[in-house]
Amino acid sequence: NPTNENGFNELDRWALSELNVLVSKVTVFLDKWQINNAANTIQDFCDRLSNWYVRRSRRRFWKSDEDPTKMAAYSTLYECLNKLTIILAPFAPFITEEIYKNLNQGKTDTSESVHLTDWPKVNKKLINSSLSNRTELAITLSSLGRSARSAANIKIRQPLSELLVELKTPEENKLLPFIEDQLMEELNIKKISYVDSNEKDFFNYVIKPNLPKLGPKYGTEIGRIKTLIENSNPNDLASMIKKGSSVKLDDFMLKPDELIVENFAKEELFVSTDGIYTVALNTKLNADLISEGLARDIIHTVQNLRKNSGLNISDRILLWIHTDDETSKLCEKHFSYISSETLAVDINNDQSKENTNSTTLNFNNREISVYLKKSS
Structure with missing residues (x-):
């Protein structure tokens, strides 16, 4: 059961x-x-x-x-x-x-x-069909979120402030609260926000005529259609086209497939879409996000060093983290988190003179030396 x-x-x-x-x-x-x-x-x-x-x-x-x-x-x-x-x-x-x-x-x-x-x-x-549907939605949005991270060249260990999500139906909007925790964990995001398809929060749009379709139909009138498009609000045109509505420009009634919508993510947003769902990552980093990303990088480095040192998964360790003063202060904010994740019974930020295993990592052009040994 x-x-x-x-x-x-x-x-x-x-x-x-x-x-x-x-x-x-x-x-x-x-x-x-x-x-x-x-x-x-x-x-x-x-x-x-x-x-x-x-x-x-x-x-x-x-x-x-x-x-x-x-x-x-x-x-x-x-x-x-x-x-x-x-x-x-x-x-x-x-x-x-x-x-x-x-x-x-x-x-x-x-x-x-x-x-x-x-x-x-x-x-x-x-x-459980409902459970299957919302989990499938979580899997799809997570995949799109990882694609957006990849496009932004930001590794998953770096926390980000917000994921914006555009879904396709009101029913799916109701599923989002059930999968928020999964998305936040999968994508290392602090907040999930739903964006209505009518809102213009993701993109700046550029609308162009679909010449293979419009050329044979309107011939020399194409120049005037281009001018009308350029003088129209691209966001409004994009909204109508996404809904499948025809677009009236002066005395021209253009079908949705007769116009091409190109989108460009707004500043500090990286967008990924599969044609049905769209997500956008807010990539702006503040000091808290940077320090947490540093802590996660250190944890990743320590776990690899533990493995390469032949330690058992349950072995407790003594840990030293040596770097410049500014980076040390960022690390100290997360000593408790680092300790719990790496089973470190003590963390010292002085350069170790003990008989330890060591490695270095580079975080935002800052060199950090990590030393550890099994706790007796």
Whole structure:
């Protein structure tokens, strides 16, 4: 029973819902001998399971063995992998046999072979269409947000102040509050704001005539149409075109596909769109955002140094961070956060003379030396 009381969360319920949708779809496809459709559906599920469920559950996997949320995550992942292996067995009989035996090693209530196992049954009680829809929306917006970050050349460890989101329907606007936390965590954003499609918060627009369509229709009148377009408010024209409305310019009635809309993100905004959804990142950084980005960079560096030093994931460490005075003050604001993330029992900002492992990082052209050793 995947309830909060048993340690399960919305992410677990989404994975189990998608699993049962998968079983239902693949069963229908295979009954109809639609092999390619079945294989594509399985591939899509594997992608979602790996890149959304497993990645977003990593912190739970790292918790102590007694933690109920860790056990719930393990239970959910086992259920997904076990049924996925059974579903994949007709496609890849040998590797699924090996995976099935590894998954069920030591179990007495399972079949000897994946090929002797009953085909999974759909548990319709676990299918939640609303949960699937809002999670799919979160995945899509997160992907667009990462594209905007990439365009701005700002790494995910640097927090940003705001993500502006334009959705396509009023129903989706109602879903946004349910996925805000996921988007803020995924994109390292402090605030999510909804932007109505009628507002002009994302872009400055340039409207141009679609010459292959207008040329044959209006011939020498194209010059006058260009002048009328240039003298019109481009934001108003863009709004009408996006709605699919025709545009009246003097005595010309132009169809939406007879005009080309080019958009340019406003200053300090980086925009990404898939033609349906649009997001914009506010990339303006203040001192607090910069200092938090520095802390996250240090944490990333320390975690890599821990790994390269051969430390166990649970080992406590002594940590030294050496840099200039200004950067040291930025670091000190987040010593508690750095300590909790890296298991540092003590942080010293003097240059270490101990027998330590060390590395350096460059943050905004500031060199920072990091030293650590296992705490005794």
